[in-house]
Amino acid sequence: MPEIRDLAEQLHFSPSEGRIWLTDRRMILVHAEAFSALRQELVESFGPDAARGILTRIGYVAGCRDAELAWKIRGSSDSLADVWIAGAQLHSLEGMLHTEIVRGDIDSKSGKCFVEFLWKNSVESEAQLQLYGLGSEPSCWMGVGYSSGFLSTCMGKRVLVREVECRSMGAAQCRAIAKPANEWDNPEDDLKYFEPRQPDKSRPAPASSPKSRSQEPIAQKNAPDKNAPGANDIVGASxxxxxxxxxxxxxxxxxxxxxxxxxxxxxxxxxxxxxxxxxxxxxxxxxxxxxxxxxxxxxxxxxxxxxxxxxxxxxxxxxxxxxxxxxxxxxxxxxxxxxxxxxxxxxxxxxxxxxxxxxxxxxxxxxxxxxxxxxxxxxxxxxxxxxxxxxxxxxxxxxxxxxxxRERKDDLPVLLEYCIDKFSKYHDRNITGVTSRALQAILSYSWPGNIRELENVIERGLILADDGSPLDIFHLFSVDGSFESQEIMGLSDMGSLVSKSLQNSWNGTPSPQIDTLNNWAEDLVRQGKATLSQVEDALVRAAVAEADGNISRAAQLLQVTRHQMDYRVKKLSSKADGSESNNA
Incomplete structure (x- = not known):
């Protein structure tokens, strides 16, 4: 697991200006007692359901912001695990709770996500116990929202975190599990807290004393209603x-x-x-x-x-x-x-x-x-x-x-999932997920055509991608080529944060990430040890071997279409057959 130092070094204090910065994001320090008082005020004024929704949505926004930071610092194409582990470390760094990952399996390409983690020293469960005593419902609402927002941004689809054990319910520690929303039973029971609902005018006035609620559940298990996210024609989370x-x-x-x-x-x-x-x-x-x-x-x-x-x-x-x-x-x-x-x-x-x-x-x-x-x-x-x-x-x-x-990019993960699901059904295609570099490109692009442009780009990408494969960056393009020219931030081989063109990442234009490869090519040409055809053949053989003979997967590794890869493999085979005939 990567150390937290690279994240902690992004935290800066400027007392002379009255500002605290986490990279370029302004932060605040809040007394735990003040947060506890705010939580009590929300519960007493609006009821536990409404308070839970407000705090869950605040946590979701914070998780999305930290996911963007994690992509910048650790977002190389082969280190998705480092990115989502950064979420646990940032959550701990910000003082809400300490996260220990028990087990995790997350892959945006296949759409697979299962993470189990423990929350220790949660400020929310401590506040709940102090104000209301033991209850029958979990109370780490911001923690659930934060983790759901962070993992949804990492996956490019709606990930729902459920707190299955909580100290405020009498458990020794808080335990949570993350899975894609569609893999949970009755996800609408939790998803309803991620978007506002009409106020419940029939709710009785809260009791004047917090202790009178000590044995009451924190959130009522309402049946799914028309305000549940799954029932809406519009999707979003920002x-x-x-x-x-x-x-x-x-x-x-x-x-x-x-x-x-x-x-x-x-x-x-x-x-x-x-x-x-x-x-x-x-x-x-x-x-x-x-x-x-x-x-x-x-x-x-x-x-x-x-x-x-x-x-x-x-x-x-x-x-x-x-x-x-x-x-x-x-x-x-x-x-x-x-x-x-x-x-x-x-x-x-x-x-x-x-x-x-x-x-x-x-x-x-x-x-x-x-x-x-x-x-x-x-x-x-x-x-x-x-x-x-x-x-x-x-x-x-x-x-x-x-x-x-472009001003509500927290909506992109759920919109992306919606578009993939919608067009997969319409075109009868099976797309497993989105590669990390394609997800970075989608999150970094400014989308001047807004949701209509997003739908068009995803539909074209889905048509170009092979069944059973994820959407990759070379499946995504716009008519005027502006999508490919966008820049994202990534790490160079020296560990520096650099600007990286999306187009450079797949059309062969040199970028800071491939300086070593350029040096190798210069040495090879200078020494006259290989021809272009030999280098290409070697790459094709390596990709096919790495993909265990799967042509579609090999094409993804070399960032070419399946048709192009199939042509090169057949060309390589014909060369081998010709060589054997000459030797005979």
Whole structure:
């Protein structure tokens, strides 16, 4: 097991500035008594279930941050074990508890993950015992969140940690087990704490004295409900994602108009559907309209309907989207592209609930909840005269800004797992996991196209990868080549933190990691001891031997396609046959 020194050396104190740094991340020191008081305040104010969720999510974010640090310091392609062991060491370094790994088997390529560890001197179990005495539920909520976040980032998929023994339950020590979420029985019992839920208004007020709860369980075993992560159409785990869900769960039961803001591809449509699902209108229609996809001449008839003969080609009366969505929700995407006339009619519907079809004088009363979305700056559009100011204020009742994917990278592991599962089923493929270097590339890329680009890259990679094999970095590419040109941080042979181009790691361009190989090649050429063909043949033979004759695996080792590897093996065999014939 690697020593903790390389991690401890990243911790710096600057009393003159009032800052503590762990590499480039600011840290804080908190009294254990203060943390205990905060935990008690959360439990007493919001109930044990809500308190557990808050602390679990805080721990998850901390685990994701430390996983990024571990990748930087120990993230060479062949040392994944060193990376996840760093999680246990960082957890100990930060003073929450001391982790001892009992056994572990983790491999992102095959998707295998099983880790059993002991937690000693847990500040959470100590606080629980001091405040409430022995209970019937484990209490290391932040520890569970931290370990789940760290391992999920390392694996590129949702890993769930369960505390199976706890000192607050009377055990000699705390013991936890980590496995992929889909390998646990009833994972929703724990996953519900990783995202916010609607407040339980029926929960009785907490007792005034902490000791009156001493024999009560810390968390109730609720049956899976519609707020469980597995029941949602959207996935995420970052603090930003949870903040959005908090807002959605608050506004969904009301009739307020919602304005979703954010770059193209961040998932505004899915968040709109999530809002409808949690609203009182959930059993009524959800109608989605992309305003930019409808010609300007037809947008009014599409939204508000048309009577027969209203214009040339209107051979029959037709209801508009507002009428179809009556009683439900109408989602207007790309709202900034509406014509001035359509904007005026939309304003009237929002103000009064009244509308007329084109060519009709009959006023229709409409009961529709409007959710609008745009990737434009509407305030700028108002100043430029392209968007009505009064309509902007009508739409801006409850704005929700959805951050781009580059600002919520903690969502990437669960999004990656979701995409692989989704496209594996769609294309009938079997992808075992993701290599560590591919995972580093995915976590380091800025994703300018957001979730839509992520889905496209993963789908292409899944098509290129062989069945029964993991996604590797050479399966991932973007149309303009920008994905390969991103840089990640890695260790050089001398142990220094260096910038390493993703493209360099698989297309043959020299990088700091292969200086030794370059020197060897220079010596070989200078001495005239081998030709290019001989070196290539030697690499092919070595890869096939290392892979025990498995051509697909050998291709992965040399970072070429299976077709290319198969060609080289056949070419090598033909050379051997020709040599034997000449000798005969």
């Amino acid at each position: 603090a930003s994602f949870n903040a959005i869900l908090h807002k959605i769960l608050r506004v969904a039961p009301t009739n307020a108009t919602i304005l979703l803001l954010g770059e193209s591809g961040v998932g505004k449509s899915r968040f709109a559907r999530e809002t409808h699902k949690h609203s009182k209108r959930a059993q009524n229609p959800f109608i989605e309209v992309n305003c930019a996809a409808i010609p300007e001449q037809l947008i009014e008839s599409e939204l508000f309907g048309v009577e027969r003969g209203a214009f040339s080609g209107a051979t029959e009366a037709r209801a508009g989207r507002f009428e179809i969505a009556d009683g439900g929700t109408l989602f207007l995407d790309e709202i900034a592209t509406l014509s001035p006339t359509a904007q005026g009619k939309l304003l009237r519907v929002l103000q009064t609930g009244d509308q007329e079809r084109l060519g009709s004088t009959k006023t229709l009363r409409i009961n529709v909840r409007v959710i609008a979305a745009t990737n434009e700056n509407l305030q700028k559009a108002v100043k430029e005269g392209r968007f009505r100011e009064d309509l902007f204020y009508r739409l801006n009742v409850f704005p929700i800004l959805i951050p781009p994917l």
